[in-house]
Amino acid sequence: MRGGLLLALLVPLVPASSVRAQTPRLLDGFDRVGQWTAYASDGVSIVLTSDHRALRADIDYHGGAGYAVIHRPLDLPLPDNYVFRFKIRGTLPSNTVEFKLLDESGDNVWWSQRRNFPFDTAWTEIEIPRREISFAWGPAGGGVLHHVAALEVAITAGKGGKGTVWFDSLGFAERPFIDTTTPIRPARVAARPSSRDAARAMDADTTTAWPIPAGVAAELTFDLGHLRGFGAARVAWANRAPSHYSLAVSDDGRRWRAIYQVTGSDGDRDYLFTGPQETRWVRLKIEPVAGGGSLRELTLLPLSVGGDSNRVVEQMARDAAPGLFPRSFTGSLGFWTIVGADGDTREALVEESGRVEVKAAGFSLEPFLRVGSALVSWHDVSLHDSLADGRLPIPIVTWSDAPAELETSVWTSGGPDSSTLLVRYRVTNRQDSTIAAQLLLAVRPLQVNPPSQFLNIRGGLGRLSRLALLGDTLLADSERVVLLDSPEAAGVSAFDQGDVSRYLTEGRVPALRAVTDPRQLASGLLEYSMALAPGESRTIALAVPWHEGSRLPSHPDSSWLAASQARAAADWRQKTAGFVLDGPAPVETLEQTVRASVGYILVNRDAAAIQPGSRAYARSWIRDAALTSSALLRLNVVQPVHEFLQWFAPYQFASGKIPCCVDHRGADPIAENDSQGEFIYLAAEY
Numbered sequence: 073m074r075g076g077l078l079l080a081l082l083v084p085l086v087p088a089s090s091v092r093a094q095t096p097r098l099l100d101g102f103d104r105v106g107q108w109t110a111y112a113s114d115g116v117s118i119v120l121t122s123d124h125r126a127l128r129a130d131i132d133y134h135g136g137a138g139y140a141v142i143h144r145p146l147d148l149p150l151p152d153n154y155v156f157r158f159k160i161r162g163t164l165p166s167n168t169v170e171f172k173l174l175d176e177s178g179d180n181v182w183w184s185q186r187r188n189f190p191f192d193t194a195w196t197e198i199e200i201p202r203r204e205i206s207f208a209w210g211p212a213g214g215g216v217l218h219h220v221a222a223l224e225v226a227i228t229a230g231k232g233g234k235g236t237v238w239f240d241s242l243g244f245a246e247r248p249f250i251d252t253t254t255p256i257r258p259a260r261v262a263a264r265p266s267s268r269d270a271a272r273a274m275d276a277d278t279t280t281a282w283p284i285p286a287g288v289a290a291e292l293t294f295d296l297g298h299l300r301g302f303g304a305a306r307v308a309w310a311n312r313a314p315s316h317y318s319l320a321v322s323d324d325g326r327r328w329r330a331i332y333q334v335t336g337s338d339g340d341r342d343y344l345f346t347g348p349q350e351t352r353w354v355r356l357k358i359e360p361v362a363g364g365g366s367l368r369e370l371t372l373l374p375l376s377v378g379g380d381s382n383r384v385v386e387q388m389a390r391d392a393a394p395g396l397f398p399r400s401f402t403g404s405l406g407f408w409t410i411v412g413a414d415g416d417t418r419e420a421l422v423e424e425s426g427r428v429e430v431k432a433a434g435f436s437l438e439p440f441l442r443v444g445s446a447l448v449s450w451h452d453v454s455l456h457d458s459l460a461d462g463r464l465p466i467p468i469v470t471w472s473d474a475p476a477e478l479e480t481s482v483w484t485s486g487g488p489d490s491s492t493l494l495v496r497y498r499v500t501n502r503q504d505s506t507i508a509a510q511l512l513l514a515v516r517p518l519q520v521n522p523p524s525q526f527l528n529i530r531g532g533l534g535r536l537s538r539l540a541l542l543g544d545t546l547l548a549d550s551e552r553v554v555l556l557d558s559p560e561a562a563g564v565s566a567f568d569q570g571d572v573s574r575y576l577t578e579g580r581v582p583a584l585r586a587v588t589d590p591r592q593l594a595s596g597l598l599e600y601s602m603a604l605a606p607g608e609s610r611t612i613a614l615a616v617p618w619h620e621g622s623r624l625p626s627h628p629d630s631s632w633l634a635a636s637q638a639r640a641a642a643d644w645r646q647k648t649a650g651f652v653l654d655g656p657a658p659v660e661t662l663e664q665t666v667r668a669s670v671g672y673i674l675v676n677r678d679a680a681a682i683q684p685g686s687r688a689y690a691r692s693w694i695r696d697a698a699l700t701s702s703a704l705l706r707l708n709v710v711q712p713v714h715e716f717l718q719w720f721a722p723y724q725f726a727s728g729k730i731p732c733c734v735d736h737r738g739a740d741p742i743a744e745n746d747s748q749g750e751f752i753y754l755a756a757e758y
Contacts, residue, residue, distance in 0.1 A: 091384050096157075096245035100144065102127035106739030113138035114725055114741035116229075126240040131164060133232035137666050141226040142239070147218040153250065155198045157243040162191035164227065164235035171200050172208070172224040173217055180210030180438035182217045188230055192239065201247070203301075203348065203375060213613055237334040250350055252302040256372035265603050282309040292356040294370070295325070299352050300360055303378025305332070306387065307356070310366035313339035316359040318698070321351035327584040328355060338570035339365075345591065348378035349400055364688075382523035382532035388571065395449030396573040398427060400522035401532070407457070409467050410527050411684050414647060414674040415712075416488040416619045421520035424457050425450035426469040426480035428495055430522035431551055432687055435536045436520055437614065439497060439513040440576060443475035447576060453478075463664040464644040465671040466637070470625040476509050476604070483640040488679065492619035494636060497612045508603050511612055514572045515548060515564075515596035516538065527688040539594045540586035546596065553601035556613040556628050559598040567593035577639060650708035673700055677712065680719035681734070691735040692720065696749050698754040705757055713758055722753075 100107065103125040110129065118140035119130045133142045152311045156171065173182045184204045189470055207214045228238060284290050305319060319332040354372065377383040380402070389397035392609040399406040402424075412419035421429035421436075427450075429436040431647050442447040453471040460466035460483075471478040477500040485490045492670055501507050502593045515537070523532030539547055541562050546553040563582030564573065573594040575582055589593075613633050615624055625632055641694045648667040681692040682700055697720070701713040723731055723739040730751045732744035 084405045086653070096243050098241065099146070099148070099244050100242040101125065102242065103156075104240045104460075107617040110141065111143065112140040114727075114729065114737065115439070116140050116741075118142075123238060126151045129227075129237045129239070129467050130235075131227060131237060133229050133738075134234075135232070135637050137232060137735070137740045138742075139226050139228040139687055141224050143222060143224045146220050146223045149246070150220060151246045153202050153247040155245055155247055155412070157197055157204065157241070157245075158225075159197050159240040159616065160191075160192055160197045160237065161195045162235060162237035163193065164237055165231035165233040166190050167230040167232070168226075168228040169198070170224075170226040170228055171198070172226060173205065173220045174224065174572040175210075175212070175217060175219065176221045177210075178222065180212040180217075181208040182206065183208040191235070195240070199242075201348070201350070201717040202608045204379065232737050236385050236473055236572075247350075248299050248493045250299055250375065255374060256300060256302060257294065257369070263754070268558050271680075273656040281366035281368040283312070284358060284361055284365040284367060287362060290356075290358045292358070292367065292370075293325075294354045296352050296354065299323070299350060300372075301348070301373045301375035302346070302372035303348050304346050304373040304384045304387070306369075306371040306373060306391075307334075307342045307344065307367070308369040308371075309337075309339050309341070310368040312361060312363050312365040313324065313337060313363045314358045314365055315339070315659055318357045319344055319346065320357060321349055322355070323351055325353045325723050327351075328426045330357075334568050336566065336569045338568075338574065340574060341391065341572065342568070343384055345381055345384055346378060348375055350375075366509075378521075378749065386523070388573075392635055393577065394626050395451030396576060398423065398518055398520075399425065399450070400520075401518070406520075406522060408415070409457075409465075410483045410521075410672065411465065411467060411484060411493070412675040412686070413484045413486065413488050413491040415677055415679050416484070416491050416618070417673060417678045418491065418493075420482065420484075420493050421686070422467045422469065422480075422482050423520045426457055426471070426478065428480075428482055428493075429534075430532075430548070430553070432521070433519065433550070434534045435515055435517050435548055436534075437495060437514060437553075438512065438514040438518070439480060441471075441474070441476055441478055441499070442510040442512060442729060443507055444751040445579070446475070447579075448474055448476075457670060459664075460637075460641050461645070463648070463667040464641055465668065465673070465675050466640060472502075475503060476500065476507060478511070481637065483637055484618075485636045486622060489619055490623065491618050492622045492624060493616040493618060494633070495614045495616075496633060496637070499602065499604065500609040501606055504606055506603060506605050508601075511600040511610075512575065512576065513559075513600075513612075513614075515546065515553075515598070516572055517593050525688045529687050531595075531687070531708075535592040536589070536594045537592045537747040538586075538588045539596045541596075546598075548596075552617055554615040554617070554624060555601065556615055556633070560601045561599040562597065564594060564596035567591045567595070571595060572597050578680065593724060647671065647674060647709075666707070670704070670709060674712065675703065677716075680712075680715035682712065682716045689734045691740075692716075693744075694720065694730060694750045694754070695732070695745055697751040698757075701754055702757050717755065717758060722750075 105122045110120045112118045117132045117133050121128045123229040166188045171184045182205050184200045296635050317334050318330050320328040320330045329369045332346050340739045373611040380457040386401050389401040408421050408423040410419045421742045427436050428439045454473040456470040458468045466483045469480045471559045479498040481496045499511055505706045519534045521531035525531030529602040544555040561581045564584050564587045565582040566587045575597055581599050600612050682697040684696045685693045723734050730747040731739035732747050733740045
């Protein structure tokens with residue numbers, strides 16, 4: 073490459089016999105309908121026909137939830153590594169596509185899921201490698217499937233709806249064994265620069281670096297020796313670095329496929345969400361750097377990382393100083409609670425560290441302190457969590473045993489259709505002398521809902537595409553964060569330009585006022601500076617109007633904020649005051665627990681729908697609602713039970729069957745426990 077640089081990674085080659093892949097073979101052309109049967113859950117219809125040598129499935133969810141399945145017997149032994157492929161197109165709304173493999177008993181199922189699959193009228197090839205197939209259910213309890221007796225494709229309601237799905241070209245191929253568990257790092261690099269400079273070597277020592285010539289494009293090509301797997305990449309630069317570069321892969325060293333483009337790198341350490349890759353060759357294509365630069369290290373992270381973006385964030389947390397990332401991304405359990413109005417469809421999550429998740433699957437507000445030159449995080453303090461009055465769903469988080477005390481209080485004002493989330497931070501000097509302090513609020517696409525949660529909403533990494541500062545308002549996608557107190561400095565950044573953790577470490581704020589991040593991983597930082605005499609406090613507050621009907625006064629001040637919190641507390645006292653607990657002294661702790669539980673039941677319900685949770689369990693199960701309602705009736709909380717019965721009863725099927733649960737998709741017809749008996753029990757209790 074003229075005026076450029078070529079590097080090749082040298083690793084020992086393995087025998088060709090160990091990497092030879094089997095020729096792909098066609099298992100089914102989907103041109104014979106008789107090989108396939110179809111079935112569906114109650115309330116869902118599916119009809120199979122042949123259409124231009126493809127299998128056509130007309131599916132109608134009839135306004136509810138459920139599933140439609142195509143099934144085919146198959147006699148297929150499975151090697152250690154393999155891949156299935158099939159083509160699909162359709163006119164359905166986005167739903168979940170489930171690929172299932174059954175053993176001889178038919179009771180044990182292994183599967184791969186693609187949630188919110190966007191059907192298109194053009195053919196899309198779905199590739200399902202061995203690594204994406206896991207045990208789903210059955211008496212076997214787990215293990216590896218060695219022989220397939222039947223294959224199914226299920227379309228499970230996401231948005232439901234009505235439409236047609238076509239299937240074609242079901243293929244299968246054996247694949248060579250791929251090392252998927254260890255990071256791949258260059259052991260030795262031989263260089264052939266275009267100049268007459270002597271060839272040099274670069275090892276995996278992070279204290280060494282490979283220079284990139286100034287003002288010219290460069291290609292750094294790595295031969296992994298044989299087919300290898302990786303799930304993400306970490307690129308570390310030394311001193312100057314390219315702001316624009318790409319990563320490409322190739323199976324043969326001739327035909328290349330670009331898999332990731334970095335735009336506007338901050339020149340420190342970049343994390344590339346490449347997704348799962350299986351390749352032999354890897355190439356960095358670097359655009360010209362005016363003053364030259366240096367590549368310190370390229371690490372290809374294990375293949376398993378690519379199946380879950382949370383694993384990349386966990387790697388970032390391991391590479392960062394303790395406290396710069398939430399506890400839930402460091403392998404530890406983080407406790408959290410919820411905040412909302414009775415019957416509201418919106419709730420916030422509040423972590424024990426004081427981090428507040430404003431929007432489900434979206435972003436959170438995370439506090440830090442800087443006292444003098446020292447950065448203080450949740451990792452450096454003692455955490456104390458409490459509720460207002462010890463029993464109201466208004467959480468308070470206090471950082472103590474630190475140079476400055478931080479108290480975070482969270483509540484909502486307004487009713488279920490007009491609520492506003494309010495977050496108040498109070499910084500207090502507990503020292504004997506005046507201190508200079510800063511409250512730093514990081515806006516990050518990291519949910520309080522932890523990475524371990526996967527039902528309904530995937531926890532951990534959220535989405536944040538657009539951040540913009542307009543006066544005293546921060547626009548975060550569709551949310552408006554009103555800054556009731558103006559920060560001394562504020563800025564936002566796209567992911568390629570640097571995660572907010574770097575700005576916290578370096579004691580600076582991003583320079584941009586607005587950013588749109590195609591990776592949906594934007595972040596921001598608000599900085600409030602203060603000088604506090606001994607015992608002195610300063611209060612900072614934010615408001616997030618959740619609904620079109622949410623209203624804030626034109627000039628909200630500290631007295632309005634205090635009155636708002638007092639009104640919220642009084643409202644919750646009234647809602648949880650309909651009963652008296654009698655018993656041996658002391659009963660205070662028991663009473664606080666019961667009254668708090670009533671408050672949380674009311675917060676969790678969406679309008680009339682009583683449900684056990686706000687994120688993963690945001691569905692109304694009749695079993696849970698029956699027992700929860702029975703408890704409410706005994707505590708003289710009657711109206712919510714009446715509203716639930718009136719709402720749930722019309723979802724009964726014409727056959728008399730009671731659905732196990734109902735959510736935004738409608739009634740779920742899957743049989744679970746005694747739905748009929750649970751509904752009758754609740755009606756009788758009421």
